[in-house]
Amino acid sequence: MVETMILIPGRSNKQGTSLNAGKLKHEYREVTSTVEMNQDDMARLCLKDGDAVRLSNTVGEAVVRCKGKKPSDLPSGMLFIAYGPPSSQLMGGDTAGSGMPISKNFEVQVERVDVP
Protein backbone atom coordinates (compact mmCIF):
# COMPACT_ATOMS: atom_id res chain seq x y z
CA MET A 1 0.00 0.00 0.00
CA VAL A 2 1.33 3.42 -0.94
CA GLU A 3 0.10 6.55 0.82
CA THR A 4 0.89 10.21 0.36
CA MET A 5 1.99 12.01 3.52
CA ILE A 6 3.63 15.31 4.48
CA LEU A 7 7.27 15.14 5.52
CA ILE A 8 8.75 17.60 8.01
CA PRO A 9 12.53 17.41 8.33
CA GLY A 10 13.86 19.28 11.38
CA ARG A 11 16.30 19.37 14.27
CA SER A 12 16.04 16.77 17.03
CA ASN A 13 17.99 16.67 20.24
CA LYS A 14 19.58 13.31 19.47
CA GLN A 15 20.57 14.52 16.02
CA GLY A 16 22.20 17.57 17.63
CA THR A 17 24.24 15.54 20.11
CA SER A 18 25.20 12.85 17.59
CA LEU A 19 26.43 15.33 14.98
CA ASN A 20 28.96 16.56 17.52
CA ALA A 21 30.30 13.03 17.82
CA GLY A 22 30.65 12.93 14.03
CA LYS A 23 28.36 13.09 11.05
CA LEU A 24 29.91 10.03 9.47
CA LYS A 25 29.37 7.96 12.60
CA HIS A 26 26.68 5.33 13.13
CA GLU A 27 24.54 7.25 15.61
CA TYR A 28 24.08 10.29 13.37
CA ARG A 29 23.36 8.08 10.37
CA GLU A 30 20.79 6.14 12.37
CA VAL A 31 19.06 9.17 13.82
CA THR A 32 18.74 10.83 10.40
CA SER A 33 17.41 7.56 8.94
CA THR A 34 14.47 7.23 11.34
CA VAL A 35 11.12 8.71 10.43
CA GLU A 36 8.46 9.38 13.06
CA MET A 37 4.92 8.42 12.03
CA ASN A 38 1.49 8.64 13.61
CA GLN A 39 0.79 5.28 15.33
CA ASP A 40 -2.67 4.95 13.78
CA ASP A 41 -1.17 5.47 10.31
CA MET A 42 1.43 2.83 11.09
CA ALA A 43 -1.25 0.34 12.15
CA ARG A 44 -3.18 1.00 8.93
CA LEU A 45 -0.02 0.41 6.88
CA CYS A 46 0.77 -2.74 8.95
CA LEU A 47 3.99 -1.18 10.22
CA LYS A 48 5.68 -1.56 13.56
CA ASP A 49 8.60 0.31 15.12
CA GLY A 50 11.84 -0.41 13.24
CA ASP A 51 10.18 -1.49 9.99
CA ALA A 52 11.65 -0.06 6.79
CA VAL A 53 9.67 2.32 4.59
CA ARG A 54 10.52 3.90 1.28
CA LEU A 55 9.85 7.63 1.10
CA SER A 56 9.77 8.89 -2.46
CA ASN A 57 8.73 11.80 -4.63
CA THR A 58 9.63 13.15 -8.07
CA VAL A 59 13.05 14.23 -6.73
CA GLY A 60 14.29 10.97 -5.29
CA GLU A 61 13.81 8.38 -2.62
CA ALA A 62 15.17 7.25 0.73
CA VAL A 63 14.67 4.06 2.70
CA VAL A 64 14.36 4.74 6.43
CA ARG A 65 13.11 3.02 9.59
CA CYS A 66 9.86 4.14 11.17
CA LYS A 67 9.01 4.92 14.74
CA GLY A 68 5.52 5.48 16.13
CA LYS A 69 4.35 8.73 17.72
CA LYS A 70 1.13 9.30 19.64
CA PRO A 71 -1.64 10.71 17.42
CA SER A 72 -1.93 13.66 19.82
CA ASP A 73 1.72 14.57 19.11
CA LEU A 74 1.92 13.89 15.39
CA PRO A 75 -1.29 14.31 13.38
CA SER A 76 -2.34 11.63 10.91
CA GLY A 77 -0.69 12.01 7.53
CA MET A 78 2.42 13.74 8.85
CA LEU A 79 5.98 12.45 9.16
CA PHE A 80 8.91 13.94 11.04
CA ILE A 81 12.56 13.14 10.29
CA ALA A 82 15.76 14.61 11.71
CA TYR A 83 17.24 16.29 8.62
CA GLY A 84 20.33 14.80 7.05
CA PRO A 85 21.43 12.78 4.02
CA PRO A 86 18.17 10.78 3.59
CA SER A 87 15.90 13.85 3.72
CA SER A 88 18.22 15.65 1.24
CA GLN A 89 17.42 12.96 -1.31
CA LEU A 90 13.81 14.15 -1.30
CA MET A 91 14.40 17.91 -1.49
CA GLY A 92 13.96 19.71 -4.80
CA GLY A 93 16.60 22.22 -5.93
CA ASP A 94 14.19 24.90 -7.18
CA THR A 95 13.94 27.81 -4.75
CA ALA A 96 11.32 29.84 -6.66
CA GLY A 97 13.69 32.78 -6.79
CA SER A 98 14.19 32.89 -3.03
CA GLY A 99 17.39 30.93 -2.39
CA MET A 100 15.46 28.65 -0.07
CA PRO A 101 14.45 25.18 -1.25
CA ILE A 102 11.20 23.85 0.22
CA SER A 103 12.70 21.94 3.14
CA LYS A 104 9.65 21.24 5.30
CA ASN A 105 6.02 20.31 4.66
CA PHE A 106 6.39 18.55 1.33
CA GLU A 107 4.56 15.51 0.06
CA VAL A 108 6.16 12.08 -0.15
CA GLN A 109 4.84 8.65 -0.98
CA VAL A 110 5.23 6.14 1.82
CA GLU A 111 5.37 2.42 1.32
CA ARG A 112 6.56 -0.51 3.35
CA VAL A 113 9.66 -2.29 2.04
CA ASP A 114 11.36 -5.45 3.20
CA VAL A 115 14.95 -4.70 4.11
CA PRO A 116 17.00 -7.18 6.12
Next chain:
Amino acid sequence: MSEIGQNLRVVEHATCTFCGCVCDDMDLTVDLDAKRITKAKNACTLGRAWFAEHTIEDKPPARIDGKPATTAEAIEAAAQILAGARLPIIYGLSDTTCEAQRQAVAIADLMHGNIDTTTSVCHGPSGIAFQGVGESTATLGEIKNRADLVIYWGGNPAESHPRHFTRYAVTPKGMYIPNGRKDRYVVLADVRRTPSAPVADLFLLVKPGRDFELLWALRALVKGRKIDPSIEESTGIPLATLETLVERMKSCRYGVLFFGMGLTMTRGRHFNSGAILALATDLNEYTHFVAKPVRGHGNVTGADNVVSWQTGYPFGVNFSRGYPRFNPGEFTTVDLLSRGEADAALIIASDPGSNFPKRAIEHLKRIPVIVLDAKDTDTTELARVAFRTATYGINTTGTVYRMDDVPITLRPAFDSPFPGDEEVLTALKDRLRVLLNEKRGGALRKAA
Protein backbone atom coordinates in the same frame (compact mmCIF):
# COMPACT_ATOMS: atom_id res chain seq x y z
CA MET B 1 40.77 31.25 34.34
CA SER B 2 42.03 29.26 37.33
CA GLU B 3 44.38 26.28 37.75
CA ILE B 4 42.78 23.52 39.81
CA GLY B 5 45.44 20.85 39.54
CA GLN B 6 48.61 20.07 37.69
CA ASN B 7 46.96 19.45 34.37
CA LEU B 8 43.44 20.74 34.88
CA ARG B 9 42.20 24.26 34.60
CA VAL B 10 38.83 25.94 34.64
CA VAL B 11 37.92 28.51 32.02
CA GLU B 12 35.18 30.67 33.46
CA HIS B 13 32.62 32.58 31.40
CA ALA B 14 33.48 30.64 28.28
CA THR B 15 31.00 30.60 25.40
CA CYS B 16 29.15 27.75 23.74
CA THR B 17 28.87 28.33 20.00
CA PHE B 18 26.80 25.30 19.11
CA CYS B 19 23.56 27.19 18.65
CA GLY B 20 22.47 30.78 18.20
CA CYS B 21 21.82 31.20 21.94
CA VAL B 22 25.62 31.60 22.26
CA CYS B 23 25.49 31.07 26.04
CA ASP B 24 28.48 32.87 27.55
CA ASP B 25 28.14 31.53 31.08
CA MET B 26 30.00 28.25 30.63
CA ASP B 27 32.54 27.12 33.21
CA LEU B 28 34.75 24.61 31.42
CA THR B 29 37.00 22.12 33.18
CA VAL B 30 39.83 21.37 30.78
CA ASP B 31 42.26 18.43 30.91
CA LEU B 32 45.31 20.00 29.31
CA ASP B 33 47.15 16.69 28.91
CA ALA B 34 44.32 14.93 27.15
CA LYS B 35 43.36 18.19 25.39
CA ARG B 36 39.70 17.79 26.13
CA ILE B 37 36.94 19.44 28.10
CA THR B 38 35.80 17.12 30.87
CA LYS B 39 32.99 19.25 32.26
CA ALA B 40 30.90 22.08 30.91
CA LYS B 41 28.96 23.63 33.79
CA ASN B 42 25.69 25.32 32.72
CA ALA B 43 25.68 23.72 29.25
CA CYS B 44 22.55 22.00 27.92
CA THR B 45 22.68 18.51 26.38
CA LEU B 46 23.69 19.94 23.00
CA GLY B 47 26.33 22.16 24.54
CA ARG B 48 27.74 19.29 26.61
CA ALA B 49 28.08 17.20 23.46
CA TRP B 50 29.69 20.16 21.65
CA PHE B 51 32.37 20.56 24.32
CA ALA B 52 32.93 16.86 25.02
CA GLU B 53 33.25 15.79 21.39
CA HIS B 54 35.59 18.52 20.13
CA THR B 55 38.90 16.94 21.02
CA ILE B 56 42.11 16.83 19.00
CA GLU B 57 41.74 14.06 16.47
CA ASP B 58 44.79 12.18 15.27
CA LYS B 59 44.36 13.22 11.66
CA PRO B 60 46.47 15.11 9.12
CA PRO B 61 45.99 18.90 8.92
CA ALA B 62 44.82 18.63 5.32
CA ARG B 63 43.99 16.19 2.54
CA ILE B 64 44.33 16.66 -1.19
CA ASP B 65 42.41 14.12 -3.28
CA GLY B 66 42.05 12.07 -0.10
CA LYS B 67 45.78 11.91 0.57
CA PRO B 68 47.40 13.54 3.64
CA ALA B 69 48.99 16.94 2.95
CA THR B 70 50.45 19.87 4.84
CA THR B 71 48.44 23.04 5.33
CA ALA B 72 50.83 24.89 2.98
CA GLU B 73 50.35 22.31 0.22
CA ALA B 74 46.60 22.50 0.64
CA ILE B 75 46.66 26.31 0.45
CA GLU B 76 48.58 26.13 -2.83
CA ALA B 77 46.16 23.55 -4.25
CA ALA B 78 43.11 25.55 -3.12
CA ALA B 79 44.51 28.82 -4.52
CA GLN B 80 45.18 27.16 -7.89
CA ILE B 81 41.60 25.83 -8.06
CA LEU B 82 40.04 29.19 -7.21
CA ALA B 83 42.35 31.19 -9.49
CA GLY B 84 41.42 28.95 -12.42
CA ALA B 85 37.65 29.03 -11.86
CA ARG B 86 35.17 31.20 -13.80
CA LEU B 87 32.42 31.21 -11.19
CA PRO B 88 33.95 30.22 -7.85
CA ILE B 89 31.55 30.27 -4.93
CA ILE B 90 32.05 30.60 -1.19
CA TYR B 91 29.46 29.10 1.13
CA GLY B 92 28.92 28.33 4.80
CA LEU B 93 30.46 30.60 7.44
CA SER B 94 27.89 30.13 10.19
CA ASP B 95 30.22 28.12 12.44
CA THR B 96 33.28 30.30 12.39
CA THR B 97 34.35 33.67 13.77
CA CYS B 98 33.59 37.10 12.32
CA GLU B 99 37.32 37.53 11.75
CA ALA B 100 37.33 34.46 9.47
CA GLN B 101 34.11 35.57 7.77
CA ARG B 102 35.79 38.88 6.96
CA GLN B 103 38.61 37.08 5.17
CA ALA B 104 36.08 35.04 3.20
CA VAL B 105 34.36 38.20 1.93
CA ALA B 106 37.75 39.58 0.91
CA ILE B 107 38.46 36.39 -1.08
CA ALA B 108 35.09 36.60 -2.85
CA ASP B 109 35.81 40.22 -3.75
CA LEU B 110 39.34 39.45 -4.91
CA MET B 111 38.39 36.56 -7.18
CA HIS B 112 35.18 38.22 -8.46
CA GLY B 113 33.27 35.24 -7.13
CA ASN B 114 30.09 34.61 -5.22
CA ILE B 115 29.59 34.56 -1.46
CA ASP B 116 26.62 33.14 0.39
CA THR B 117 26.07 31.80 3.89
CA THR B 118 23.87 29.19 5.50
CA THR B 119 21.43 32.03 6.10
CA SER B 120 20.10 31.46 2.59
CA VAL B 121 18.75 28.06 3.71
CA CYS B 122 17.59 29.07 7.19
CA HIS B 123 16.37 32.63 7.73
CA GLY B 124 17.23 33.95 4.27
CA PRO B 125 13.50 34.45 3.64
CA SER B 126 13.34 36.48 6.87
CA GLY B 127 16.23 38.58 5.55
CA ILE B 128 14.19 39.26 2.43
CA ALA B 129 11.17 40.09 4.59
CA PHE B 130 13.20 42.52 6.74
CA GLN B 131 13.97 44.47 3.59
CA GLY B 132 10.30 44.60 2.61
CA VAL B 133 8.53 44.92 5.95
CA GLY B 134 11.12 46.01 8.51
CA GLU B 135 11.83 44.49 11.90
CA SER B 136 10.66 45.53 15.36
CA THR B 137 13.62 44.21 17.27
CA ALA B 138 15.10 43.80 20.75
CA THR B 139 17.95 42.08 22.53
CA LEU B 140 17.32 38.89 24.44
CA GLY B 141 18.27 40.80 27.59
CA GLU B 142 15.42 43.22 27.00
CA ILE B 143 13.04 40.32 26.42
CA LYS B 144 14.23 38.59 29.58
CA ASN B 145 13.62 41.72 31.60
CA ARG B 146 10.34 42.85 30.07
CA ALA B 147 8.38 40.30 28.03
CA ASP B 148 5.13 39.16 29.64
CA LEU B 149 3.75 37.54 26.47
CA VAL B 150 6.09 35.18 24.63
CA ILE B 151 4.97 33.51 21.41
CA TYR B 152 7.02 30.87 19.59
CA TRP B 153 5.95 30.15 16.03
CA GLY B 154 7.24 27.31 13.84
CA GLY B 155 10.14 26.32 16.06
CA ASN B 156 11.10 23.72 18.63
CA PRO B 157 13.59 25.38 20.99
CA ALA B 158 13.46 22.51 23.48
CA GLU B 159 15.43 20.47 20.95
CA SER B 160 17.20 23.10 18.86
CA HIS B 161 17.99 25.86 21.41
CA PRO B 162 17.48 24.16 24.77
CA ARG B 163 18.41 27.15 26.96
CA HIS B 164 16.30 29.68 25.08
CA PHE B 165 13.48 29.10 27.57
CA THR B 166 15.59 29.06 30.72
CA ARG B 167 18.20 31.70 29.99
CA TYR B 168 16.34 34.27 27.95
CA ALA B 169 12.62 34.14 27.42
CA VAL B 170 10.42 31.92 29.59
CA THR B 171 11.61 31.06 33.09
CA PRO B 172 14.19 33.71 34.04
CA LYS B 173 13.25 36.49 36.42
CA GLY B 174 13.77 39.97 35.00
CA MET B 175 13.70 43.58 36.09
CA TYR B 176 9.97 43.91 35.31
CA ILE B 177 9.27 40.17 35.48
CA PRO B 178 10.01 39.57 39.19
CA ASN B 179 8.34 36.14 39.34
CA GLY B 180 9.88 34.71 36.17
CA ARG B 181 7.68 32.08 34.53
CA LYS B 182 4.60 33.08 36.57
CA ASP B 183 4.69 36.58 35.10
CA ARG B 184 4.72 35.39 31.49
CA TYR B 185 2.08 33.88 29.23
CA VAL B 186 3.61 31.53 26.69
CA VAL B 187 2.13 30.47 23.36
CA LEU B 188 3.54 27.93 20.93
CA ALA B 189 2.28 27.50 17.35
CA ASP B 190 3.43 24.51 15.33
CA VAL B 191 2.22 21.78 13.01
CA ARG B 192 3.10 19.01 15.47
CA ARG B 193 3.20 18.75 19.24
CA THR B 194 6.95 18.93 19.82
CA PRO B 195 8.85 18.53 23.10
CA SER B 196 8.58 22.34 23.34
CA ALA B 197 4.78 22.19 23.67
CA PRO B 198 4.66 21.49 27.45
CA VAL B 199 6.25 24.88 28.14
CA ALA B 200 3.27 26.69 26.61
CA ASP B 201 0.11 27.93 28.30
CA LEU B 202 -1.55 27.80 24.90
CA PHE B 203 -0.56 25.43 22.12
CA LEU B 204 -1.86 26.10 18.60
CA LEU B 205 -1.77 23.03 16.37
CA VAL B 206 -1.66 24.68 12.94
CA LYS B 207 -2.54 22.82 9.76
CA PRO B 208 0.64 22.34 7.68
CA GLY B 209 1.19 25.13 5.18
CA ARG B 210 -1.43 27.41 6.79
CA ASP B 211 0.80 29.69 8.84
CA PHE B 212 0.40 32.63 6.48
CA GLU B 213 -3.41 32.41 6.56
CA LEU B 214 -3.39 32.21 10.34
CA LEU B 215 -1.01 35.14 10.76
CA TRP B 216 -3.04 37.20 8.30
CA ALA B 217 -6.22 36.39 10.21
CA LEU B 218 -4.53 37.56 13.42
CA ARG B 219 -3.54 40.78 11.67
CA ALA B 220 -7.14 41.32 10.59
CA LEU B 221 -8.43 40.70 14.12
CA VAL B 222 -5.85 43.11 15.57
CA LYS B 223 -7.22 45.74 13.17
CA GLY B 224 -10.80 44.98 14.28
CA ARG B 225 -11.91 43.26 11.09
CA LYS B 226 -14.38 40.36 11.03
CA ILE B 227 -13.08 36.87 10.37
CA ASP B 228 -15.30 34.04 9.20
CA PRO B 229 -15.52 31.05 11.56
CA SER B 230 -14.39 28.87 8.64
CA ILE B 231 -10.88 29.98 9.61
CA GLU B 232 -10.90 26.90 11.87
CA GLU B 233 -11.41 24.60 8.92
CA SER B 234 -8.59 26.17 6.92
CA THR B 235 -6.01 26.65 9.69
CA GLY B 236 -7.01 24.23 12.47
CA ILE B 237 -7.54 27.00 15.06
CA PRO B 238 -11.04 28.05 16.27
CA LEU B 239 -11.97 31.70 15.81
CA ALA B 240 -12.70 32.09 19.55
CA THR B 241 -9.14 31.00 20.37
CA LEU B 242 -7.76 33.58 17.96
CA GLU B 243 -9.96 36.34 19.37
CA THR B 244 -8.83 35.60 22.92
CA LEU B 245 -5.21 35.51 21.79
CA VAL B 246 -5.53 38.85 20.01
CA GLU B 247 -7.02 40.42 23.16
CA ARG B 248 -4.05 39.11 25.10
CA MET B 249 -1.63 40.43 22.49
CA LYS B 250 -3.13 43.89 22.52
CA SER B 251 -3.28 44.12 26.30
CA CYS B 252 0.13 42.73 27.24
CA ARG B 253 2.85 45.14 28.38
CA TYR B 254 5.58 43.72 26.18
CA GLY B 255 5.09 40.95 23.65
CA VAL B 256 7.55 38.99 21.57
CA LEU B 257 7.08 36.75 18.53
CA PHE B 258 9.96 34.31 18.09
CA PHE B 259 9.81 32.54 14.76
CA GLY B 260 11.63 29.56 13.35
CA MET B 261 12.08 27.60 10.21
CA GLY B 262 8.54 26.30 10.27
CA LEU B 263 7.84 29.64 8.58
CA THR B 264 10.89 30.11 6.35
CA MET B 265 11.36 26.61 4.96
CA THR B 266 7.76 26.05 3.92
CA ARG B 267 5.66 27.30 1.06
CA GLY B 268 5.29 31.06 1.38
CA ARG B 269 8.82 31.50 2.78
CA HIS B 270 9.46 35.28 2.95
CA PHE B 271 5.72 35.97 2.87
CA ASN B 272 5.37 33.95 6.08
CA SER B 273 8.24 35.84 7.74
CA GLY B 274 6.82 39.11 6.42
CA ALA B 275 3.40 38.26 7.88
CA ILE B 276 4.76 37.74 11.38
CA LEU B 277 6.93 40.89 11.17
CA ALA B 278 3.90 42.87 9.98
CA LEU B 279 1.82 41.47 12.85
CA ALA B 280 4.39 42.78 15.32
CA THR B 281 4.31 46.18 13.61
CA ASP B 282 0.48 46.24 13.79
CA LEU B 283 0.54 45.42 17.49
CA ASN B 284 2.73 48.44 18.20
CA GLU B 285 -0.41 50.53 17.71
CA TYR B 286 -1.55 49.10 21.04
CA THR B 287 1.49 48.02 23.04
CA HIS B 288 5.18 47.18 22.68
CA PHE B 289 5.73 44.16 20.46
CA VAL B 290 8.86 42.74 18.84
CA ALA B 291 9.54 39.86 16.44
CA LYS B 292 12.81 37.93 16.34
CA PRO B 293 13.96 35.04 14.19
CA VAL B 294 15.46 32.24 16.29
CA ARG B 295 18.80 31.71 14.60
CA GLY B 296 20.40 28.29 14.38
CA HIS B 297 24.16 28.04 14.14
CA GLY B 298 26.53 29.68 16.60
CA ASN B 299 27.61 32.57 14.40
CA VAL B 300 25.11 32.67 11.56
CA THR B 301 24.08 36.09 12.85
CA GLY B 302 27.72 37.20 12.63
CA ALA B 303 27.79 36.02 9.02
CA ASP B 304 24.81 38.27 8.23
CA ASN B 305 26.52 41.19 9.96
CA VAL B 306 29.94 40.74 8.38
CA VAL B 307 28.63 40.15 4.86
CA SER B 308 26.27 43.13 5.28
CA TRP B 309 28.84 45.57 6.57
CA GLN B 310 31.34 44.59 3.90
CA THR B 311 29.09 44.28 0.84
CA GLY B 312 25.85 46.02 1.81
CA TYR B 313 23.83 42.80 1.55
CA PRO B 314 23.32 39.96 4.03
CA PHE B 315 23.80 36.82 1.87
CA GLY B 316 23.70 35.70 -1.78
CA VAL B 317 26.22 38.31 -2.97
CA ASN B 318 27.99 38.20 -6.33
CA PHE B 319 31.17 40.07 -7.30
CA SER B 320 31.51 38.91 -10.90
CA ARG B 321 31.17 42.49 -12.20
CA GLY B 322 33.72 43.71 -9.68
CA TYR B 323 31.10 45.20 -7.32
CA PRO B 324 28.57 43.48 -5.07
CA ARG B 325 25.14 42.50 -6.35
CA PHE B 326 22.44 40.79 -4.27
CA ASN B 327 19.81 38.55 -5.75
CA PRO B 328 18.32 35.60 -3.87
CA GLY B 329 17.42 32.84 -6.31
CA GLU B 330 20.29 33.86 -8.59
CA PHE B 331 23.30 34.27 -6.31
CA THR B 332 22.24 31.86 -3.56
CA THR B 333 24.15 28.63 -3.32
CA VAL B 334 21.37 26.07 -3.79
CA ASP B 335 20.50 27.80 -7.07
CA LEU B 336 24.08 28.15 -8.31
CA LEU B 337 24.66 24.46 -7.65
CA SER B 338 21.31 23.05 -8.73
CA ARG B 339 21.59 24.92 -12.05
CA GLY B 340 25.14 23.65 -12.46
CA GLU B 341 26.66 27.15 -12.72
CA ALA B 342 29.40 27.15 -10.08
CA ASP B 343 32.68 25.64 -11.26
CA ALA B 344 34.54 25.59 -7.91
CA ALA B 345 33.42 25.87 -4.30
CA LEU B 346 35.07 26.99 -1.08
CA ILE B 347 32.95 25.66 1.79
CA ILE B 348 33.72 27.01 5.23
CA ALA B 349 32.43 25.38 8.41
CA SER B 350 29.25 23.88 7.02
CA ASP B 351 28.05 20.67 5.46
CA PRO B 352 25.98 21.18 2.30
CA GLY B 353 27.06 17.69 1.19
CA SER B 354 24.74 16.34 3.85
CA ASN B 355 21.93 18.90 3.99
CA PHE B 356 21.44 20.40 0.52
CA PRO B 357 18.90 19.26 -2.05
CA LYS B 358 19.90 16.23 -4.07
CA ARG B 359 20.66 18.10 -7.29
CA ALA B 360 22.90 20.59 -5.52
CA ILE B 361 24.88 17.77 -3.89
CA GLU B 362 25.24 16.04 -7.25
CA HIS B 363 26.80 19.20 -8.70
CA LEU B 364 29.13 19.57 -5.70
CA LYS B 365 30.41 16.10 -6.56
CA ARG B 366 31.22 17.23 -10.11
CA ILE B 367 33.27 20.34 -9.29
CA PRO B 368 36.47 20.88 -7.27
CA VAL B 369 35.49 21.58 -3.68
CA ILE B 370 37.69 23.07 -0.94
CA VAL B 371 36.49 22.60 2.64
CA LEU B 372 37.50 24.01 6.01
CA ASP B 373 36.05 22.00 8.91
CA ALA B 374 37.01 20.79 12.36
CA LYS B 375 35.33 17.43 11.72
CA ASP B 376 34.82 14.91 8.94
CA THR B 377 31.51 15.39 7.14
CA ASP B 378 29.84 14.36 3.91
CA THR B 379 31.30 17.55 2.41
CA THR B 380 34.88 16.82 3.49
CA GLU B 381 34.42 13.36 1.96
CA LEU B 382 33.62 14.78 -1.47
CA ALA B 383 36.22 17.59 -1.31
CA ARG B 384 39.29 17.83 -3.51
CA VAL B 385 41.08 19.84 -0.78
CA ALA B 386 40.03 19.48 2.87
CA PHE B 387 41.57 21.51 5.70
CA ARG B 388 41.13 20.34 9.28
CA THR B 389 40.82 23.49 11.34
CA ALA B 390 40.70 24.39 15.02
CA THR B 391 37.27 24.69 16.63
CA TYR B 392 36.08 28.23 17.24
CA GLY B 393 35.42 29.04 20.86
CA ILE B 394 37.18 25.88 22.05
CA ASN B 395 40.60 26.35 20.41
CA THR B 396 40.47 29.88 19.02
CA THR B 397 39.24 33.25 20.17
CA GLY B 398 37.34 35.67 17.98
CA THR B 399 33.97 37.37 17.80
CA VAL B 400 30.57 35.73 17.53
CA TYR B 401 27.16 37.38 17.26
CA ARG B 402 24.34 35.98 19.36
CA MET B 403 21.00 35.62 17.56
CA ASP B 404 19.97 39.08 18.78
CA ASP B 405 23.02 40.73 17.15
CA VAL B 406 24.97 41.07 20.41
CA PRO B 407 28.69 40.45 19.76
CA ILE B 408 30.53 38.21 22.20
CA THR B 409 34.29 37.56 22.46
CA LEU B 410 35.27 33.90 22.74
CA ARG B 411 37.55 32.47 25.44
CA PRO B 412 39.30 29.38 24.13
CA ALA B 413 39.91 26.36 26.39
CA PHE B 414 43.00 24.69 24.92
CA ASP B 415 45.31 24.94 21.91
CA SER B 416 44.90 22.96 18.75
CA PRO B 417 47.68 21.79 16.45
CA PHE B 418 45.39 22.71 13.57
CA PRO B 419 45.19 26.27 12.24
CA GLY B 420 42.09 28.39 12.76
CA ASP B 421 39.79 29.28 9.84
CA GLU B 422 41.00 32.88 9.87
CA GLU B 423 44.63 31.79 9.54
CA VAL B 424 43.91 29.45 6.62
CA LEU B 425 41.70 31.98 4.83
CA THR B 426 44.22 34.79 5.26
CA ALA B 427 46.99 32.63 3.78
CA LEU B 428 44.68 31.54 0.97
CA LYS B 429 43.75 35.15 0.22
CA ASP B 430 47.41 36.21 0.07
CA ARG B 431 48.37 33.39 -2.30
CA LEU B 432 45.28 33.94 -4.43
CA ARG B 433 46.14 37.64 -4.79
CA VAL B 434 49.53 36.73 -6.23
CA LEU B 435 48.05 34.19 -8.66
CA LEU B 436 45.27 36.50 -9.80
CA ASN B 437 47.65 39.42 -10.25
CA GLU B 438 49.79 37.25 -12.50
CA LYS B 439 46.74 36.05 -14.41
CA ARG B 440 45.14 39.47 -14.80
CA GLY B 441 48.44 41.26 -15.41
CA GLY B 442 49.28 38.81 -18.20
CA ALA B 443 45.87 39.26 -19.75
CA LEU B 444 46.23 43.04 -19.57
CA ARG B 445 49.64 42.97 -21.20
CA LYS B 446 48.28 40.73 -23.94
CA ALA B 447 45.36 43.12 -24.55
CA ALA B 448 47.75 46.06 -24.71
